[in-house]
Every structure is written in structure tokens, then in C-alpha cells.
Amino acid sequence: MDTTRPAADQPAPDHTAPAPSSATTPTPTSDTPWDVVVIGGGSGGLSAALTLVRARRRVLVLDAGAPRNRFAAHMHGVLGHDGRSPLALLATGRDEVAGYGGVIRTVQATGVLRDGDALVVTSDDGATHRTRHVVVATGLRDRLPDVPGLREEWGRGVVSCPYCDGFEVADGRIGVLATGPGSPAQAQLLRQWSARVVYLTGEVGLPDDATRRALDARGVEVVEGVVEQIWAGTDSALSVRVAGRTIDLDRLFTAPTFEPLDDVLRGLGAERADTPWGSFVTVDAAGRTSVDGLWAVGNVVNPAATVPVAIGAGAFAAAMLNHDLVEDDVRRALAVADVEAGAAAAGVRTTGGSAASDSLSTPSEAFWEQRYQGTDPAWGSRPNAALVAVLGDLGLTPGRALDLGCGHGGDAVWLAQQGWDVTATDVSATALARVDSAARAAGVDARVTTARHDLTRTLPDVTVDLVTASYFQTPVEGVVREDALRRAAARLTSGGHLVLVDHGSVAPWSWDQDATFPTPDELARTLGIADAEVVLAEARRRVASGPEGQQAEVTDTVVVLRRA
Numbered sequence: 324m325d326t327t328r329p330a331a332d333q334p335a336p337d338h339t340a341p342a343p344s345s346a347t348t349p350t351p352t353s354d355t356p357w358d359v360v361v362i363g364g365g366s367g368g369l370s371a372a373l374t375l376v377r378a379r380r381r382v383l384v385l386d387a388g389a390p391r392n393r394f395a396a397h398m399h400g401v402l403g404h405d406g407r408s409p410l411a412l413l414a415t416g417r418d419e420v421a422g423y424g425g426v427i428r429t430v431q432a433t434g435v436l437r438d439g440d441a442l443v444v445t446s447d448d449g450a451t452h453r454t455r456h457v458v459v460a461t462g463l464r465d466r467l468p469d470v471p472g473l474r475e476e477w478g479r480g481v482v483s484c485p486y487c488d489g490f491e492v493a494d495g496r497i498g499v500l501a502t503g504p505g506s507p508a509q510a511q512l513l514r515q516w517s518a519r520v521v522y523l524t525g526e527v528g529l530p531d532d533a534t535r536r537a538l539d540a541r542g543v544e545v546v547e548g549v550v551e552q553i554w555a556g557t558d559s560a561l562s563v564r565v566a567g568r569t570i571d572l573d574r575l576f577t578a579p580t581f582e583p584l585d586d587v588l589r590g591l592g593a594e595r596a597d598t599p600w601g602s603f604v605t606v607d608a609a610g611r612t613s614v615d616g617l618w619a620v621g622n623v624v625n626p627a628a629t630v631p632v633a634i635g636a637g638a639f640a641a642a643m644l645n646h647d648l649v650e651d652d653v654r655r656a657l658a659v660a661d662v663e664a665g666a667a668a669a670g671v672r673t674t675g676g677s678a679a680s681d682s683l684s685t686p687s688e689a690f691w692e693q694r695y696q697g698t699d700p701a702w703g704s705r706p707n708a709a710l711v712a713v714l715g716d717l718g719l720t721p722g723r724a725l726d727l728g729c730g731h732g733g734d735a736v737w738l739a740q741q742g743w744d745v746t747a748t749d750v751s752a753t754a755l756a757r758v759d760s761a762a763r764a765a766g767v768d769a770r771v772t773t774a775r776h777d778l779t780r781t782l783p784d785v786t787v788d789l790v791t792a793s794y795f796q797t798p799v800e801g802v803v804r805e806d807a808l809r810r811a812a813a814r815l816t817s818g819g820h821l822v823l824v825d826h827g828s829v830a831p832w833s834w835d836q837d838a839t840f841p842t843p844d845e846l847a848r849t850l851g852i853a854d855a856e857v858v859l860a861e862a863r864r865r866v867a868s869g870p871e872g873q874q875a876e877v878t879d880t881v882v883v884l885r886r887a
């Protein structure tokens with residue numbers, strides 16, 4: 324089930340608050356880079372998400388929907404919510420997060436991987452989610468003592484936390500079922516709530532003499548023997564049978580074994596430590612793990628965290644995480660400013676489109692900017708082989724060219740070297756900065772002008788003899804690139820050419836193994852460019868290299884049109 328709650332469906336959280344900007348609410352596709360993916364939508368995760376969405380960050384919450392306290396009808400010790408249902412609290416929390424533009428999905432996260440600067444979260448619906456940071460708030464599993472009937476009473480007659488359930492049985496008959504060396508201390512703690520505490524030794528056996536004396540001194544009754552059965556009582560909340568004797572209780576407390584649900588933290592090798600409660604991933608006071616960009620809050624790292632403690636940890640981690648994001652934003656802005664200053668000093672012209680540092684705030688920019696920031700600058704710096712071959716065959720006289728989706732500028736720089744004056748355009752400021760550098764390094768900067776555009780919306784204001792578009796294909800949802808190609812073709816002079824080289828098959832390392840492609844003829848037809856004849860429409864095989872040097876034969880679809 325998908326519980327994504329579009330912001331528009333939610334009650335307005337605050338009429339005085341600014342609406343989330345388009346930069347903070349991208350189309351929630353699995354390709355959209357998020358600022359933060361929160362794994363786990365219990366008290367800790369939703370609290371982190373709420374702080375982050377209110378800081379106008381793009382936040383995705385992945386939640387399997389099984390909070391630890393789901394067995395309890397009421398919760399206590401939660402300021403302002405005493406006695407409320409824990410599930411009702413979380414439902415309100417989800418509405419609040421969604422009301423500020425957060426996206427919540429009911430899925431199981433299956434792993435977190437690093438990809439360049441980004442983290443990639445996988446989920447059991449087959450989706451992948453690229454993000455700058457991850458908050459893990461997956462909680463823990465209580466491994467209960469193996470006593471017949473205990474599991475059925477968990478969260479009602481049988482509980483573990485005196486601060487959550489002690490007051491409700493004040494002065495009542497309280498049992499403590501021993502599960503380990505910490506159990507006598509649990510009995511001493513519960514003595515704070517009632518003078519009628521029964522310590523059941525269970526399979527742990529009698530405590531040592533000093534411990535026994537301390538229990539006796541405070542009037543705690545010690546009952547030796549294995550607990551044979553637990554059942555909901557008739558006159559009391561609960562009854563237990565020990566060595567043939569029935570004991571009626573108002574509540575039985577016990578300490579389960581804690582099993583942190585931290586598989587997603589293990590994948591990236593987050594450091595852990597042995598604690599009295601078992602092995603847990605270590606975090607600093609703000610919730611940072613040893614892995615960059617990976618945070619953890621709540622029971623997954625702190626079994627003693629009650630609901631308010633998990634809420635506090637989530638809120639604090641979120642604020643510290645947002646500080647890290649701001650520092651990162653500053654670093655990126657400075658890097659762009661440095662490149663621009665260098666380009667200006669070297670006399671490289673940038674024209675049209677937006678200033679490199681202004682966000683275009685479109686889903687395409689969000690996707691491609693993140694993509695290029697995590698990509699080796701050397702990738703895509705060579706010209707497209709099919710383009711080189713086609714232009715060789717056409718024997719065109721160099722004039723003005725427009726390169727759509729120029730990426731790192733392999734085509735643009737090569738065209739400039741052949742004598743073309745090229746306007747190289749892309750949505751990514753990072754990619755364009757690299758084109759400027761490459762053009763300078765090749766000594767053709769006077770022939771290369773970079774311009775930043777989301778080509779589905781705007782185009783450079785130029786008239787050209789050649790439009791090139793190599794692998795101008797996008798996984799971003801809702802983008803119709805044919806419109807951009809038609810508008811670009813309209814900028815061609817009479818007799819000008821459009822050379823389109825598309826992926827025509829899926830490489831084994833491609834991110835979308837299910838992609839399908841039109842045939843060359845279909846592609847030429849779909850473009851439907853007025854006043855143009857099809858010069859060439861064919862499939863060409865080539866051997867391509869993957870990101871790890873692997874090789875495979877793939878197909879390129881090459882279409883060349885000539886404007887009448």
C-alpha cells in the first residue's frame with residue numbers, strides 16, 4: 324500500500340507559513356534526489372522528518388508500519404499525550420509531516436549504498452531512492468521470554484517499562500519475571516511504585532545472597548521456580564502459575580532481549596559497540612554514525628529511548644543534519660562561484676538561461692545536478708562516435724551549432740575543434756562548469772558558449788546550422804523531450820541539420836533495465852518535425868564501456884533530419 328499523502332490533501336499546517344517551494348517538493352519518483360530519506364516512521368523517524376520538512380528540505384519517509392509499542396492501547400509519560408493511543412500519535416505525526424510536503428511510503432527499506440556523493444536507499448517494492456543523507460529510525464524487536472501465554476499478553480498484562488506503565492498499577496500487585504542479571508534491579512525499581520512486588524526467579528534461578536538480602540530488605544517477595552503459564556486473569560489483570568501455585572497480578576514486568584533492526588546500517592559498515600543490552604551501532608550526541616551522511620535515532624541505537632526520548636533524538640539529529648546540509652550548500656555555491664570567476668577571467672562567455680548559481684527548481688535540474696555532482700568529470704569528455712562518423716559522412720561546412728544536453732562537453736569541444744561555433748546547453752551547472760574547463764584546456768573556449776536551460780522549458784536564443792543531441796534521454800518523470808527537439812529544430816537555418824544519437828538498447832550497467840526504445844523509423848516519425856526531410860534513420864552497433872570498465876555491445880539509434 325502506498326500512503327503517500329500529497330500536500331494538497333492535508334489540512335494546511337499553518338496559514339502564516341510559506342508553502343513548500345517547488346525546490347522542496349519534487350515529483351516523488353524513485354529517481355528524484357531527496358535531501359533526506361528517513362527509514363522508519365515511528366516517533367523518532369517522524370520527529371526527524373517533521374523538523375526537516377519544516378526546514379524546507381525534500382524528505383521521503385519509508386516505513387514498514389510496525390512500531391514497537393503497537394501492542395499497547397495507551398501510552399504514558401508523553402507530555403501532552405498521556406494516555407493516548409500510540410498509533411493515533413503516529414497517525415497525527417504522519418499528517419503533520421505530509422502537511423509540510425513530506426512524502427511517506429509504506430515499504431520496507433532493504434539497504435543503503437553509497438554512489439559518489441549520494442546515498443541510495445533500496446526498498447522492497449524494487450524502488451531506489453537517491454538522497455544526500457539518511458536517518459535510520461527503525462526501532463528494535465523485543466525478544467520475549469519463552470513462557471506459554473506471555474506473548475498473548477504482551478503490551479497489556481505483561482510490559483517492560485516502569486516509567487510507561489508503573490503508575491497505572493501503583494500500590495497494586497506487581498510481578499517481575501527475571502530474565503537476566505539486571506532483573507533484581509528492575510524489581511527494586513518497581514518497588515518505587517508498590518510495596519507488593521513479587522520477584523519470579525524463572526529460569527534465571529535465585530539471586531546471590533547480597534542481592535537477595537536487598538530484595539528482602541525492601542519487602543520484595545521472591546518466588547522460585549519456572550513460570551509454567553500466563554493468562555489474562557478474571558479478578559486480576561493477569562495470573563501466572565509457578566511450580567503449581569497460581570499468583571494473581573495487576574501487571575507483570577519483564578526485560579526482553581533487544582534486537583536492533585539495524586540491517587540497513589550494517590550495509591555501510593557503521594561502527595558498533597557492545598553494551599549491557601547487546602551490540603548497537605554507535606552514534607554521537609547528535610545521532611551521527613561513523614558513516615558520512617548516515618544518522619540513527621531512537622530505539623535502533625538506544626533501547627532505553629521512550630517515545631519522548633525518541634522524539635527529542637529525532638528532532639535534534641534533524642537540526643544537526645540540516646546544519647550539515649547548509650554547510651554542503653555553501654561549499655557547492657562557492658565551487659560554482661570559483662568556476663564562474665575562473666571562466667570570466669579566462670574570457671569564456673556564458674549566455675542565456677540562468678546564472679549558474681541560481682536554481683532552476685525543476686525536477687530535471689534536481690536529477691541531473693545530483694547526477695553530475697556524483698560523476699567523474701572525465702566521463703563523457705570524448706565525442707560521441709556516431710556523431711563524429713555522421714558529420715564525417717555529411718561533410719558539412721562548420722558554422723553555428725547548438726548542442727542539447729551537452730553533459731561534460733565531449734561533443735561541444737570536438738565540434739569547436741572542427742571549426743563550429745557551439746552553444747553548449749545543459750540543465751546542470753556542474754556539467755557546464757566542466758564544459759568551460761574542457762574548452763579552455765582544448766584551446767577552443769572562444770568557440771564554446773555555455774548556457775544553462777531546462778530544455779523542456781527554455782532554449783538559448785540562437786539560430787544555428789546544426790543541432791546535435793547525443794543520448795538526450797531522461798528518466799525524469801513528466802519530461803517530454805520531443806518538444807525540446809522540435810523547438811530546437813525550429814532554430815535551424817534552411818538546409819541546417821539535426822543529428823540525434825539515442826540509446827537504442829539497454830547496457831547491462833544501465834539504471835533502467837526495463838527501458839524500451841523506438842526503432843529509428845519510429846523515432847524519426849514521432850519527432851514529426853515540419854519542413855524537414857529524413858536524411859538517415861538507422862541502428863548502429865558499438866561496443867560500450869561501463870562505469871567499472873566492463874564492456875558490452877549496445878545499439879545506438881541515429882536519426883539525421885535536414886531542414887528544407
Ligand SMILES: Cc1cc2nc3c(=O)[nH]c(=O)nc-3n(C[C@H](O)[C@H](O)[C@H](O)COP(=O)(O)OP(=O)(O)OC[C@H]3O[C@@H](n4cnc5c(N)ncnc54)[C@H](O)[C@@H]3O)c2cc1C
Nearest residue numbers: 363365367387389391392398399432462487621622629630
Ligand atoms: C508494549 C510497549 C509499550 C510501550 N509503552 C510506552 C509508553 O507508554 N510510553 C513511552 O514513552 N514509550 C513506550 N514504549 C516504548 C516505545 O515503543 C519506544 O520508545 C518507541 O517506539 C521508539 O520509537 P522509534 O521511532 O525508535 O521506534 P518505533 O516506534 O519502533 O518505530 C520504528 C519504525 O520503523 C519501521 N521499520 C523498521 N525497519 C524498517 C525498514 N527496514 N524499513 C522501513 N521501516 C522500518 C517499523 O515498522 C516502525 O514503524 C513502549 C514499548 C512497548 C514495547
